[in-house]
Amino acid sequence: RKALDYGCIFSINPDAHSIRELDQMHWGVEMARKGGVPRDRVLNATGLTALLAHLSKRKSARNGGNRHSPAKSPRAA
Numbered sequence: 001r002k003a004l005d006y007g008c009i010f011s012i013n014p015d016a017h018s019i020r021e022l023d024q025m026h027w028g029v030e031m032a033r034k035g036g037v038p039r040d041r042v043l044n045a046t047g048l049t050a051l052l053a054h055l056s057k058r059k060s061a062r063n064g065g066n067r068h069s070p071a072k073s074p075r076a077a
Contacts, residue, residue, distance in 0.1 A: 011043045
């Protein structure tokens with residue numbers, strides 16, 4: 001939940017160690033839902049346009065911006 005307060009973007013994967021485990025993606029989705037992660041904050045649940053916008057924003061931050069600034073300070077809550 002703290003990561004949400006800091007504006008983190010998430011990527012959900014099955015943490016598979018074999019091909020049979022690839023269908024375990026639902027566990028990651030369930031945990032994200034349980035944790036209150038909205039779909040628009042899950043990188044691999046967005047479309048190509050949103051992904052490219054996110055990558056462009058990261059590149060801009062790396063070239064002079066401050067990407068470590070929290071989106072909303074947890075202390076302000």
